[in-house]
Amino acid sequence: MESLVVPVLILLAVVAGVTVAYRAARKRKTGRPASQAEPAKAPQELARAAADRLSEDEHRRVYALIAQGQAMAAIKLYYEITGEGLRASRDAVGALAAHPQPFRRQEPAQAVEEDDDEPQRFPYRYRAIASKGDVTREVSSNMLNDEIYGRIRTLARSGDTEAAANALTRHSDISLTQAREFIALLDD
Known part of the structure; x- marks a missing residue:
């Protein structure tokens, strides 16, 4: 019987050591004791x-x-x-x-309606050029982009030149007279 006492004590010591090592590794992994886990x-x-x-x-x-x-x-x-x-x-x-x-359904982020009254500024300058014969006009603005310029051109082509000129003045730093001159050159 005495011959079994030593191996049993060794076995208990190994189990205790493994348990302590496991808890220490777990504590190290979470950065806090296992009892304080999230x-x-x-x-x-x-x-x-x-x-x-x-x-x-x-x-x-x-x-x-x-x-x-x-x-x-x-x-x-x-x-x-x-x-x-x-x-x-x-x-x-x-x-x-x-x-x-x-x-x-996930509620999609509310699409911000682009308000033409308050144009947004872009991190780049957009150049729009219109010419007819020897006359060329250029508008450069950081409030214009392809989409806005496309709407202005659509308004001009549909015959609503005054609305096109007003939209162009809202999205650039030119006067209404200069915008009318520019729109007059857009007849493609």
């Missing part, structure tokens, strides 16, 4: 956040796999879609299974 999100919040990361088709595919009992396939799909880690994907799919979330 609090996990509530499962409902985690499920809502996970569902928000999925498009409508991805949402349907993940839930189809969950419904079929293919949790590993659902985790793999979620991992591939989001690029999160395996553990985070596992937790997200588990939360989605425990707390089903309907698909919600």
Whole structure:
């Protein structure tokens, strides 16, 4: 019996050493003791956040796999879609299974209507040149771009030269008379 005491003590010492080393490595990895690890999100919040990361088709595919009992396939799909880690994907799919979330369309950022009354300034200067015969006019402004100049040309071609001239004066530093002269040269 005495012959077994020494090996058992050695075995207990090895187990204790491995446990201490494991805890130290875990503490080093998180930067704080394992008992102070980050609090996990509530499962409902985690499920809502996970569902928000999925498009409508991805949402349907993940839930189809969950419904079929293919949790590993659902985790793999979620991992591939989001690029999160395996553990985070596992937790997200588990939360989605425990707390089903309907698909919600992400509200697109409200498209800012371009207001012609207050032109935006661009980091570059745009040059528009119009000529007819020997007469050439140039407008250079950092409030013009291809889109705005295209609208001005469309207005001029449709016969609304006054609106085209007003738009050109709002998006450049020229007078209304100079804008009218420029618009008159746009007859292509």
